[in-house]
Amino acid sequence: MQRRFRLSRSEDFKRVRRTGKSYAHPLVVLVAQASESHKQIRIGVAAGKTSGTAVHRNRAKRLLREAIRPLIPSMTLRLAQDNTSGWDLILIARPALAGATLTDTRSALTNLLKRANLLPAVDESPG
């Protein structure tokens, strides 16, 4: 995931965390909010101190980025279908993510994105 698709501003994080809608999973938490200022998907990744030391925090964030990377084209397709505006997403790692594999994380993310109505429900093979 290239850097320009990432959420990086501190005020953006605050706004999404305050007004966005959240979806929880034992491995990860998704917070999503529609945005009118741009027409794309921006994704921020966070791992708190409860995730462990710096090694574990970095590993959790890499895992989340690698897991959501193949799901971005489906989401853009879905947004093109709805002709809606852009979306800001935040993925927050939970402590159990340290022992998870890539496939576990990817299925968890697919589940969350379908619940958030950000993936085409008909498409059963993402990526």
Place this chain on the structure above:
RNA sequence: CAGGCUGGUCGGGCAGUCGCGGUCCUGCGUUGACGGGAUCGAGGAAAGUCCGCACUCCUAUAGAGCACGGCGUCGGAUAGCACCCGGGGCGGGGAAAUCCCAUCCCUCGCGGAUGGGAAAACCGCCGAUGAGGCGUGAACCUGCCGGAUAAGGGCCACAGAAACAGGUCGCUCCCUCCCCCCAUCCCCUCUCCCACCGGGAAAGGGGUGUAGGGGUGAGGGUAGUCAGAGUGAAAAGGUGGUGUAAGAGACCACCGGCGCGCGCAGUAAUGCGUGUGGCCAGGUAACCCCCGCCGGGAGCAAGGCCAAGCAGGAGCGAAUUCGUCUGUGGACGAUGGGAGGCUGCUCGUCUCCAUACGUACCGUUCCCAACCGUGGGAAUGGUCAGCUCCGGGUAGGCUGCAUCGAGCGGCGCGGCGACGCGCCGCCCAGAGAGAUGACUGCCCAGUGGCGCCUCGGCGCCAUGGACAGAAUGCGGCUUAUAGACCAGCCUGGGGU
């Protein structure tokens, strides 16, 4: 072969696919939220932040004093360092294996577990060289380091007479008093001898007590003394003797410690030897303190630059008439005027202002009323178009900041070493919600299982790689770390 210690190196490798960040180059009928290529991309600790620096600001080549803090054996190394290197002193640790014995267990053997012990030689230490004693004695590792004579203060619980110094108990000496014993003297009784006036000897009892000797007890002393006094972590050198009224380093022999002098070794700390002196010299300075040395403070979220905006500050700053309506407070319109925007300037156009300053608004102080909110009065200060200049802090962008450095690698030389010098070669991560990841295959250590035999090797299968992620940089230290390899040293056993 088994085990130990120390030092050093590495910290999985190769290939493929997808993905991320930096730099450079590059493509275009589409200059894009576009594509392509090359190259580079975590560590020995990046960590903790315990020290020392570079660099930046305060703020100026941080210079002096005080306070405060840190450090403190000697020499060296270094830009610097308290922790680096090499010495010195004092202290602590130092497995197992081998042999023997005891007990227990079992698959009964040259078995295992636990506990205890270990000769000679050699070595180390104590002991004047010795005799003797102690030690299964190693390699090696590790903690600490100014001053408590001869600046001063504090503290040393409990116990103990006493915690550092005079005194207490005690031991002596002297004086006084009481008592006892002995000797002298006197008297009485009995026995024996000479012998018959009597004398002598011995035993027992009593009395006297002046002078004499000894002992016990009590009281007292400007007396001597610290040998002894159960305690305690610690009690003023140790052992033996001389000596004395009693004692004591008071004196003597040997030894221990400290100070001073000399000689030798060493740059020095210090060590060894020797002479001498007096034993007055308890511990604690990781208690205050004294001596010597060092330190200005803050930190890359330091600091610099940029655009916009805001708080705030300073300054400039114009003043006409006419008409209509009216509740006479004002409102509207016109004319010209003022300030500014658009522009390089003029014209033009647009916005705002205007006798507006008052029965306005905002504060402060005082008085009155009121339960409060508040209201009334007085005094006093400020504001009332707009523009110009200065101008923050935070957030944002650029920078500091990623190639020139206390830099890295190799070789050689010097040094025990930390390290230094010379030559050659190289440029080596740089983000900013924070890049180095994921998957697959093979190999390499390691572990487990199975099979084969020459009994420690081979083959197959499965499993499988720790601690940990740069954020201004660097040098030490500390802490975490699966394992692998190399070198040196030491102990024990076996073979030759």
Place this chain on the structure above:
RNA sequence: AGGCCAGUGGCUCAAUUGGCAGAGCACUCGUCUCCAAAACGAGCGGUUGUGGGUUCAAGUCCUACCUGGCCUG
């Protein structure tokens, strides 16, 4: 990045100049009660966060580490 503080029984806290680790609540047992509660009495419960050091002696002093919390911009 820098600075500061704390860690003591299950919980909340004391411990003066280094000198026998304590209090309240909780728990257990007993008295009281028909039974509880309350009250009263007794008891249990500690490697003072961990390691090393100084000292005769460490909760206290020094040092290294671990955990938790707070402050500044």
